[in-house]
Amino acid sequence: MDRIKAQDAARARAGVSATPGLPKVLPAVDRPPAEPAVAHEAIFSLQDVQVAYDGVPAVQEVTFDLVKNEITAFIGPSGCGKSTLLRCLNRMNDLISSAKVSGKVLYHDQDLYAPDIDPVQVRKRIGMVFQKPNPFPKSIYENIAFGPRVLGMKGDMDEIVETALRKGALWDEVKDRLKTNAFGMSGGQQQRLCIARTMAVEPDVILMDEPCSALDPISTGAIEELMLELKRNYSIVIVTHNMQQAARVSDRTAFYNVDKLEEGKRVGKLVEFAPTEKIFTAPDDKRTEAYVTGKFG
Amino acid sequence: MAVAESAITRKVVQRASSGARTKDLLFRAALLLCLFIAVLFLGVLIVDVAIDGVPLITPEFLTNFPSRLFPEESGIRPALIGTLYLMVLCAAFIVPIGVAAAVYLEEYADPSRWYNRLIEVNIQNLASVPSVVYGILGLAFIVRGPIDIWGLGKGSPTLLAGALTLGLLVLPVVIIVSREAIRAVPPSIREGSLALGATKWQTIWKQVLPGSVAGIATGVILALSRAIGETAPLILVGAIAFRLTDPTIDGQFSALPIAIFQAAGEPRPEFQILAAGAIVVLLAVLLLMNSLAIYLRNRYEQKW
Numbered sequence: 001m002d003r004i005k006a007q008d009a010a011r012a013r014a015g016v017s018a019t020p021g022l023p024k025v026l027p028a029v030d031r032p033p034a035e036p037a038v039a040h041e042a043i044f045s046l047q048d049v050q051v052a053y054d055g056v057p058a059v060q061e062v063t064f065d066l067v068k069n070e071i072t073a074f075i076g077p078s079g080c081g082k083s084t085l086l087r088c089l090n091r092m093n094d095l096i097s098s099a100k101v102s103g104k105v106l107y108h109d110q111d112l113y114a115p116d117i118d119p120v121q122v123r124k125r126i127g128m129v130f131q132k133p134n135p136f137p138k139s140i141y142e143n144i145a146f147g148p149r150v151l152g153m154k155g156d157m158d159e160i161v162e163t164a165l166r167k168g169a170l171w172d173e174v175k176d177r178l179k180t181n182a183f184g185m186s187g188g189q190q191q192r193l194c195i196a197r198t199m200a201v202e203p204d205v206i207l208m209d210e211p212c213s214a215l216d217p218i219s220t221g222a223i224e225e226l227m228l229e230l231k232r233n234y235s236i237v238i239v240t241h242n243m244q245q246a247a248r249v250s251d252r253t254a255f256y257n258v259d260k261l262e263e264g265k266r267v268g269k270l271v272e273f274a275p276t277e278k279i280f281t282a283p284d285d286k287r288t289e290a291y292v293t294g295k296f297g
Numbered sequence: 298m299a300v301a302e303s304a305i306t307r308k309v310v311q312r313a314s315s316g317a318r319t320k321d322l323l324f325r326a327a328l329l330l331c332l333f334i335a336v337l338f339l340g341v342l343i344v345d346v347a348i349d350g351v352p353l354i355t356p357e358f359l360t361n362f363p364s365r366l367f368p369e370e371s372g373i374r375p376a377l378i379g380t381l382y383l384m385v386l387c388a389a390f391i392v393p394i395g396v397a398a399a400v401y402l403e404e405y406a407d408p409s410r411w412y413n414r415l416i417e418v419n420i421q422n423l424a425s426v427p428s429v430v431y432g433i434l435g436l437a438f439i440v441r442g443p444i445d446i447w448g449l450g451k452g453s454p455t456l457l458a459g460a461l462t463l464g465l466l467v468l469p470v471v472i473i474v475s476r477e478a479i480r481a482v483p484p485s486i487r488e489g490s491l492a493l494g495a496t497k498w499q500t501i502w503k504q505v506l507p508g509s510v511a512g513i514a515t516g517v518i519l520a521l522s523r524a525i526g527e528t529a530p531l532i533l534v535g536a537i538a539f540r541l542t543d544p545t546i547d548g549q550f551s552a553l554p555i556a557i558f559q560a561a562g563e564p565r566p567e568f569q570i571l572a573a574g575a576i577v578v579l580l581a582v583l584l585l586m587n588s589l590a591i592y593l594r595n596r597y598e599q600k601w
Contacts, residue, residue, distance in 0.1 A: 092492065097407060124494030134485035137508060137599050147493035150503065183600075194489065201493050 049103035059268035073246035077254035081268025127198035133190035135182035168196025188219025350573030368567035376556035387462035395471030425467035432533030454535025478512025511597035526588025
């Protein structure tokens with residue numbers, strides 16, 4: 001109780017209102033101002049998770065803990081289910097009616113797939129950035145303001161927009177053209193706008209589904225730099241096809257592989273989950289070694 | 298440059314035979330001829346009507362009531378006002394229902410359910426049902442009850458009954474066009490909105506519908522221009538040509554197609570000319586609406 005009070009006071013000092021309309025079942029998360037948490041606090045805990053489409057498993061036997069204020073990378077060959085699994089973490093898979101998630105996805109010890117959980121509330125806390133930049137066909141300002149408005153966040157909208165754009169390392173580039181259409185920005189700027197837009201609703205976790213795959217190396221560099229900056233305050237999960245990217249930015253890496261079953265069926269499985277350095281230098285599993293050294297995939 | 302010259306001197310690329318060129322020309326000529334035939338008939342029709350009708354278009358023609366006795370003083374006031382009323386009422390009826398139906402089918406309906414597929418097939422079929430059938434439907438169910446809307450049915454023909462009948466006629470078209478416009482909004486926009494914690498309804502209302510409004514508006518205007526040109530349903534629901542007072546929503550009414558139909562059926566040549574005049578006015582209204590549709594599409598269409 002005292003902790004929550006202290007936190008509210010901290011939010012008030014920071015000029016940030018507590019996100020309204022949150023159900024009591026999702027506890028507000030303590031967000032240290034600058035330094036990463038000393039203890040490795042688990043933010044997500046997955047236990048034997050399986051996702052199936054129309055009863056056919058796409059990825060299964062996934063068990064791991066994701067650590068707060070870290071960047072976790074999901075790597076693996078195409079079809080290994082890494083994007084599918086990422087979409088479980090904020091219930092985006094709900095949009096596909098044939099998808100069924102089993103096992104336990106615990107977020108701060110709370111089952112995200114419990115019957116009384118509202119996926120909309122989950123997505124407020126766990127934001128997502130997509131493979132292809134998907135700005136809304138509106139002005140830069142309106143792109144950022146949309147989230148806070150629909151969530152009914154209180155406060156000066158101009159300030160919210162500026163803060164979000166600064167967090168997205170975009171403010172200096174766009175401050176003079178906030179009213180222009182976001183479609184006029186470069187691909188890299190659009191993707192940073194999408195990240196800034198996610199930040200505007202003050203999530204705890206940001207899921208990124210191959211955020212740089214449509215971008216040039218310079219934009220990719222800018223986004224990687226941004227991710228390293230953001231992990232002080234957020235937990236990030238990134239799916240990437242680019243192993244160098246995983247090695248550069250992530251603290252921990254999950255390697256998934258495709259298991260070929262009888263009758264040509266394929267299913268993705270988690271092979272190894274370890275600190276990134278270990279995955280890339282001394283992996284336990286031969287398949288991980290083969291993949292990270294470029295022997296397949 | 299040197300490379301190109303050597304290629305020509307060595308005749309690496311053969312010249313086209315004259316036979317192939319002739320075939321190509323003939324084919325182009327045939328296509329042009331088809332286009333010409335299509336446009337020719339329309340052109341002849343418009344010119345013929347314009348020669349008879351345009352001199353008739355005076356302020357008096359637009360504001361006078363029709364007269365059986367003095368065709369030269371006859372006007373189309375009740376028909377023109379009736380058509381405008383029909384248009385507005387019809388739009389007020391079809392926009393909310395058509396768009397809501399389209400949103401349901403695109404955003405909520407699970408296509409694997411048999412009843413959703415049945416609805417979908419039926420809407421496509423309804424769009425091709427002849428207008429006279431809708432006229433019968435309007436007569437039986439709207440004019441004569443049992444659907445007695447706000448007591449305006451009265452068992453007698455009313456403008457509201459006419460507008461509702463025309464609305465039913467073009468509703469399938471509005472639904473189909475609106476669905477296409479909604480489908481044109483990429484799924485990534487919906488995902489982006491939902492990922493920010495917006496509800497499904499907020500996503501539809503604030504992202505999907507604004508993104509598809511140009512397509513919907515264009516479709517609605519084109520549907521309305523079809524509705525106001527329809528004659529058969531209006532005859533069946535009891536529109537009358539020679540009406541001597543302005544139409545009211547709960548009273549008898551006239552409309553331009555009815556005025557044209559009636560005047561063209563009169564034996565005296567003066568009335569034939571009146572028909573031409575009314576046709577010119579109707580065509581002008583249609584042209585205006587279609588221009589508006591084209592303008593809206595060019596101005597507000599969202600490029601994704």
